[in-house]
Amino acid sequence: MKVKQAAKVQSKWIKTKILLQNSSIKPFIPDTRRWNEANLKQMIRDYKMIYIKPERGTYGNGVIRAEHKEGSYKYQLKEKVHNFDSFPAFYQSLSRTVGKRSYLIQKGIRLLKHSGRRFDIRVMVQNSPQGVWEATGIIGRLGQKGKIVTNYHSGGRPLAIGTLLQSHLGTAQQTRLTEELYALGVRIARQMNKTYPNIRQIGVDVGLDAGMTPWIIEVNTNPDPYIFNQLKDKSMYRKVMRYRRAAKGK
Structure with a gap:
């Protein structure tokens, strides 16, 4: 596939085809x-x-x-x-x-629910000031009752993933899952970066099914960093914004 100079990739079809080339990512992509x-x-x-x-x-x-x-x-x-x-x-x-x-x-992925409402997870992955891909944030998005999408702009509510997962997983299992999602996010960023070398950050939307299998719903190459400011703990938000500013300065 021809390398293109672009920081924002709009086509979901192109992004899917790029990710399918990686055998370690392919199992997590829904048909x-x-x-x-x-x-x-x-x-x-x-x-x-x-x-x-x-x-x-x-x-x-x-x-x-x-x-x-x-x-x-x-x-x-x-x-x-x-x-x-x-x-x-x-x-x-x-x-x-x-x-x-x-x-x-x-x-379709039958998403896990919290209080009867579907939720998914956003993993933020950014190129660090040192030029290394790093997962810098993770947040849950709780869909509004009666709606089929979880996006913040469609009424979804950003929440700490511990809040959403507490009825599904124990603390140690949540930690392992977070580590797995971070590792998956970094693999996705590296794979996207092969075709689009100017990308500096991605947001990976992941859905969990009843078996706790993570499914890649979408990869956003222009993710909104401000949803992390909705968390009580601002440490993720501060790091995301620090990396974002550093990337703009390159």
């Missing part, structure tokens, strides 16, 4: 394919729940959650749920919603 009728039919029947998302987009805008159960189909966009008795009707409605825009279909 992701381009939007078309054949892929929709196969994936909704294989996985029962999928996400349909714009190839280019931010803040969870345009993300659709679709499900298939006992011959019926439904999808949710924002707070509205649409129900269908057949695949053709389901596809036609989705096709009108997607329109001419480029969309991807991704295997």
Whole structure:
């Protein structure tokens, strides 16, 4: 793949293809394919729940959650749920919603919940002032009730991951998981950096399923550092901002 000089990569499809080249990252990437009728039919029947998302987009805008159960189909966009008795009707409605825009279909991950609400995890990875990739922050994002995305700009609430994981894992297990997510984040940053050498920071959004398997939902090459300021402990925020300022000075 040709090396490109860019600090911000918008295409989720390109980012997915870059990560799939790394055998140590590939197992954590949900099945992701381009939007078309054949892929929709196969994936909704294989996985029962999928996400349909714009190839280019931010803040969870345009993300659709679709499900298939006992011959019926439904999808949710924002707070509205649409129900269908057949695949053709389901596809036609989705096709009108997607329109001419480029969309991807991704295997759905049934996220862990806290107080009945879905959550995922953001891992911040930055190039240090010494030029070394380092995981500098980790934070949970608790989705708003009734919404399918956890983004802060869509009403998600940033919380310490210990708060979200306390009913799922013990303290020692949480520490191990954090270390695993940090290591995964650094591998992702190094892999992205091979194709895009000007990248200085990434935000890796990770979903955990019931088996505690981490799934890479998305990699953001222009992550919002300010969500870390929502934590009571400001040490992560201070470090993230220090590295961010150093990167801008290079």
